[in-house]
Amino acid sequence: MARLPRLVVPNQPHHIIQTGNDRQAIFREAEDYTAFLAWLREAAKQFKVAIHAYVLLPNHVHLLVSPSDDTGMGRMMQWVGRHYVPYYNARYKRTGTLWQGRYRATVIDASQYFLLCSRYIESHPVRAGLVSAAEDYPWSSIAHHIGVRPDPLITDHSVYWALGNTPFDREAGYKALLDLGVSQREADAITQATLKGWPLGSDGFKAALAKKVARRVEPAKRGRPAKLPLSP
Numbered sequence: 001m002a003r004l005p006r007l008v009v010p011n012q013p014h015h016i017i018q019t020g021n022d023r024q025a026i027f028r029e030a031e032d033y034t035a036f037l038a039w040l041r042e043a044a045k046q047f048k049v050a051i052h053a054y055v056l057l058p059n060h061v062h063l064l065v066s067p068s069d070d071t072g073m074g075r076m077m078q079w080v081g082r083h084y085v086p087y088y089n090a091r092y093k094r095t096g097t098l099w100q101g102r103y104r105a106t107v108i109d110a111s112q113y114f115l116l117c118s119r120y121i122e123s124h125p126v127r128a129g130l131v132s133a134a135e136d137y138p139w140s141s142i143a144h145h146i147g148v149r150p151d152p153l154i155t156d157h158s159v160y161w162a163l164g165n166t167p168f169d170r171e172a173g174y175k176a177l178l179d180l181g182v183s184q185r186e187a188d189a190i191t192q193a194t195l196k197g198w199p200l201g202s203d204g205f206k207a208a209l210a211k212k213v214a215r216r217v218e219p220a221k222r223g224r225p226a227k228l229p230l231s232p
Contacts, residue, residue: 006105006197007217008070009209013052013108013157015117015194018077019060019100026088026098027058033139036061036084041153043079047072050155053118055140057128062121064108066157077103106194107209107217109201113190114159115174117200118145120182120190127187134178146178147171 008014020026027033033056044051044065049072053064067073085098108117122145125137134142144151145160147167163173193200199209199217210217 006074007107007199007213007215008067008073008105009107009213010069011066013064013066013110013114013117014073014105015108015121015190015200016063016065016073016077016103016105017060017191017194018063018103021097021100023059023100024098025058026060027056027139028092032088032091035087036080037139037153039080039083040076043076044153047076047079049073049076050157051141051153052114052155052157052160053121053141053145054153055121055124055137057124057130057139062124064114064117064121066155073105104195104197106197107199107201109199109205110157110159112202112205113200114157115163115177116182116186117190118160119178119180120187123178123182127182142178145171146175 027036036056040051040054040063043049048068050066050068051063052066053062055062065073065076067076081099088098089095108114118141122140122142123134125131125140126134131137134140135146135148141151141154143149144154160170160174164170190200196219198219199206201209206217
């Protein structure tokens with residue numbers, strides 16, 4: 001069965017995973033992370049994609065973004081790759097591809113999953129054993145969301161703004177959610193939805209989305225269609 005085109009819904013949050021080929025390192029030194037973020041910021045502005053959360057891990061990247069149209073997200077990722085991969089190859093005297101195929105992405109039901117997905121992204125370094133606390137990891141958007149320092153790459157989503165009437169209230173509210181952690185079941189649900197490209201949300205969200213985009217947004221049921229009973 002032919003693979004469906006990637007589902008992109010303008011002005012809706014999407015979770016993106018970009019992985020290094022064979023899980024190899026895509027960042028080795030601080031300069032690599034800095035270069036990637038600079039190009040990501042430029043591409044996001046150029047292609048009108050709002051970046052809400054991110055984490056750059058040694059061998060893969062997570063982003064939470066909202067594209068303004070159905071082409072900007074793909075063009076942003078392509079543009080960043082066209083700049084970062086030659087930089088990385090030249091710096092480390094290597095050739096060939098850096099990514100494990102095309103990036104993976106899924107549409108997120110903002111009301112139900114936006115804050116969970118943001119916490120999932122920013123707490124990833126803890127789950128990976130890189131730091132003991134999410135705020136100790138320098139290559140994520142966590143410092144912005146808990147008020148340590150503003151991040152010019154980040155565009156706050158309305159769901160984040162709803163956490164409080166003042167910056168202090170929003171930062172405290174987000175920190176309280178972060179302290180709750182992300183369960184393994186929740187992490188697995190986000191990961192699998194993104195890798196498979198199926199939307200993450202309630203049944204009602206998926207039904208409305210399917211109607212809006214006029215296509216299937218869930219896996220087809222396996223097996224042959226049930227036979228109709230014979231007429232009497």
